[in-house]
């Protein structure tokens with residue numbers, strides 16, 4: 228029986244990047260159900276509008292905000308727009324990501340660069356720009372003490388099980404997901420004096436449009452019919468099922484809550500037991 232939805236994010240302002248579909252949509256819906264106002268920061272405007280409307284139709288609060296996070300200029304504009312609208316930012320979920328699987332020898336700069344532009348560079352400058360705003364929201368007397376009595380912000384970065392071990396047919400993507408773990412630790416240490424918590428999640432297999440593409444590329448490479456590669460991958464999961472977006476959203480909501488105030492610089496595997504470390 229699913230855990231009852233609380234109101235633990237009541238009054239908080241949350242930005243969820245890439246929340247127009249897949250896991251990001253699940254996270255946005257969950258945070259809104261728990262009382263947050265959610266900014267749907269998404270490349271695909273139509274999807275952003277649809278998710279924001281769904282949240283509002285369910286009695287929640289949301290703002291669709293079309294953005295390409297590979298542009299630092301657009302990130303800076305988004306943050307100032309969100310602060311102009313809502314006065315503050317309490318939560319950042321760095322979910323937007325791109326994947327173009329290819330065997331190691333077939334990787335070209337044209338495949339490599341866009342993945343790094345979004346998954347690593349875009350993620351980092353979203354974190355940096357939002358964190359500067361979160362620090363600006365910390366009262367001066369707290370800054371002077373350099374020891375904040377409570378949390379002044381939550382940042383959750385999306386890595387992956389592919390950030391835990393290498394991928395011969397997905398090296399560019401895997402490299403970005405390892406980088407996310409490093410960025411998470413660096414930011415957690417830098418922002419600890421302000422008690423801004425920075426953590427990462429490492430999802431396993433979640434059937435989303437991103438996975439449909441992976442199944443197609445990897446399946447074709449092995450001469451498998453559509454869906455077979457993903458089925459074989461699910462068979463290898465100790466809990467014997469793929470994750471749902473809600474499974475990942477539950478872990479993200481926890482890391483954004485006061486229950487996780489004493490957790491920072493960590494990476495939580497949400498993968499049915501694929502990676503046990």
Ligand SMILES: NC(=O)c1ccc[n+]([C@@H]2O[C@H](COP(=O)([O-])OP(=O)(O)OC[C@H]3O[C@@H](n4cnc5c(N)ncnc54)[C@H](O)[C@@H]3O)[C@@H](O)[C@H]2O)c1
Pocket residue numbers: 244245246247248249250251268269270271274294295296297322323324325345349385386387388429430431432433434435436437438
């Ligand atoms: N699906 C999985 O099994 C899985 C596993 C591990 C990690 N992840 C990670 O979880 C996150 C979400 O994955 P998903 O499966 O929901 O992917 P998805 O492809 O279904 O959705 C990604 C969303 O991000 C948006 N996006 C992409 N580039 C963007 C940009 N430059 N600016 C703004 N928005 C952009 C897309 O428009 C899309 O709505 C990604 O970081 C992914 O790497 C997914």
